[in-house]
Amino acid sequence: MSVGNQPTRGSDDVTRSIEVGHDREGRPVKKRRRFRRRVGHIPWISIGIVLVVLILPALLADLITVHDPLRGTLGDRLAPPFWMEDGSWTYPLGTDKQGRDILTRIIYGARISLTVSGLTILIGAVIGTSLGLLAGYFGGWIDRIVSWLIDTFLSLPHVLLALVIVAAIGPSFVTIVAIIAVTIWASFARQVRGETLSVRESEYVARARVAGAPSARILLRHVLPNIANTLIVLATLQVGVVILEESSLSFIGAGIPRPNPSWGVMVADGRDQILISWWISFFPGLAILLVVLSLNLVGDWLRDFLDPKLRQRGRD
Amino acid sequence: MALPVSPTQGSVSPVLEVSDLRTYLYTRWGTTKAVDGVSFSLDPGETLGIVGESGSGKSMLALSLVRLTPEPAGRIEGGQVILNGRDLLSLPEKQMRAVRGTEISMVLQDPQQSLNPVFSIGNQLGEAIRVHDSDAGKDEVYARSVAALKSVQVPAPERRLRNFPHHMSGGMKQRIVGAMAMAYQPQVLIADEPTTALDVTIQAQYLRLLKDLQQRTGVGIIIITHDFGVIAETCDRVAVMYAGRFVEQASVSDIFDHPKHPYTKALLDSRPKTGAKGERLSSIEGQPPSLADLPDGCRFATRCEYAMDRCSLEYPDLVAIGGHSVACWRSEEVLWETS
């Protein structure tokens, strides 16, 4: 090969880290102004939507609802939303075929969405991060095996697998968490592996290795903190992905079993009524759209804020 | 040291005349006066150095001359850039494109980044020829590409044309970029920080190459740099830029021996004495003013050891003093102290 590599320009790196404003040793001057600039426009509306449509309902469902999410009043079946003819404030968003209040079910559905995404991301992140760290840091055959596993799991037809497992052992909360966790660990592993590879080459890790620090210590004290920001961003964005995946699987009957008010199940329940009682399917889907959209906006903002490398690419 | 290239002063008309050029950047955080009323001229075969700290606006000045300020933030707000009797700033974009690469060329500071990684050298160099001469056939483009590479002393040019940028060293890429810039023998060549990205031995080679090209073609060169070492080796005249304006302009020997602006003096004093080139000019106390929030008076006043009350109130105009053009209320005294 030709002499493609030029000596690295140390001076350039120094100026860059000062300009960006996070030198590792010394804190730069005018920190506050830079901080405000880095924070950018905080997406308050999106954060508000995530709180109001997902997190607060999930936590407070029992306190803020008056109807039963599972059992309805048959006499009130297919009641329209309050602003329509025959609608009433008793059922603000109407009722379904069994006379269950749509709003109440959406509120309880938030609990399902939040629990499923929280658990799967926790499991997926722990497995994915561990394997990614090992693969990126040690390289060699460990890396080869982990990369192969990542490739394999990314090549699996997820929906089909979910259908098979559910057909065999029936739908349940545990099944859906396991299926989704299996599909998302690979994205964590791939990302963490890549980041670890680059952090490994950095000067302070090299220094720690020369100083004879044990690998486990380097991984936990040096590498992990350095990829923490990436993990936070990835986890935030994955919440939306998991909510979409869970609701899709629930929609086709391979997720949360009836009569639990998963948003996907609710959309499926109203599918054949869409022409007349459109609200049964429409509102749960709208809840998914709003939450996932807001999560994406928050995730994008977090990425800009926490990951200046990506920010420099000129996103706005 | 100044080279013995002596442009015959006065007898030829300048090839490039810039007057009162102003380029502002409009960002979310305010308007930045990156170039704020700059005037100068360049004779054929002359080399003008423009020196300043980073953030002084010198790179924006270079981009303004070819009308390639970053869109949409950068806008040229006024002034004239007269090349071959035409004001480039008032040309329609299409005609301006015809001027770029033929009458005025520019080489960028980082040769590692200046070539597109996914196209061969032949493609990129050939394009520089084809774009201005759509009639040129395949063979002609090839022949002229080979000739262009030869003119910048690239060995085995035929093979190089088939190569991709990642095959080459930084010095080689810099030469190829030079060959593209010189493909049409322009009258003006702008070199933005031509040496920062190169190591020391290649720097010297590259500067020699530029001078060699100049002697053969008579091109007027503008070198943008923060490095007085480069100025001393290659330039005839120097303009010192600070916070969007020229604060002093003179011949190389005058600047080095008798700087008249306190800023020039401070810059020269801050040079490493051991002769190591490429050091950043960083040892002047304080920081340049933010170009978004400029004081009324002299922009150097807050960092200047000679500053007096008047300096922070009124901006000094450029005045001619003993072969210098200098913008300082106390230039006479500074001169007296340094000589």
Add this chain to the structure above:
Amino acid sequence: MARYILINSIRGLLTLLAVSIIVFSLARLTGDPLDVLAPVDISREDEQAIREKWGLDKPVSTQYVAFVGNAFQGDFGGSFKYPTETAASVIVDRLPASVKLGAVATVLTLLIGVPLGILSAVKRGSLADSIAKGLALFGQSVPEFWLAIVLIWVVAVRWDFVPTSGITGWQSYILPSIVISIFGIAALLRLFRSAMLETLGTEYVKLARLKGVSEFKVVWKHALKPASIAPLTFFGGIAVRMLTGATVVEIVFAWPGVGLLAFEAANARDFPVVQALALFTATAIVVMNLLIDVTYAYLDPRVRLGAKAVA
């Protein structure tokens, strides 16, 4: 180059091997196929006969080897659900519907996602950019099944222009292909936008402008080619998923493709068909990855000469 393709092919085969093990074990571990094959009141002799017929009397490892060996010849056994057909023939019957729909969706994705992403980057900050970014956000966040239902409700029923389900003519393709492609459009738009913003800011694009190259060529040649490398992997992944049957969308639109077949087969515990489908999809993904790697090499000369040569 040949070596590069060979290495990637071996990786692909290893991946397929792993997928086949997972698929096979899942199918076996999640229940005895006999429950599906045999009536409840079956006699011991009949049960034995069925076990022998399907090879279920042999050890699992032997069954796996037989499974892989047959799979290589395209033989996945007979369908449990459709006794007169083989698993392979069931899939082949259903495949064209999915591929046609997927092809339309893929073309839509490319034709809308790429130009919008480029436009969005070139006209950064403009109204067009805002609209494109809004579309990208929507496409990444909307649940497909819900969008499909809402579109049927609004477009198919109210406007009575396109059919609500099945294939009755070219109009049938409109709604499903929009729903299938919206996510890909959104993602491709975002990827191209950020990649173009990056390349448009590079020194080599500046140099192209300095040479006097027209803005059109600056955008579509100098900025686009290097910018198209990064989104390529993603595009390959999304294209193969669109072409091999989008289960959720096929269910909503009652589209008779392999996506719907997967749903039916899984519910009927038709394991030969399910296994065949899973392996078929995984093979398609692996082949697509190989194609992407080759395209990489075409687009990026640094890869072409072996990954090790990257400076």
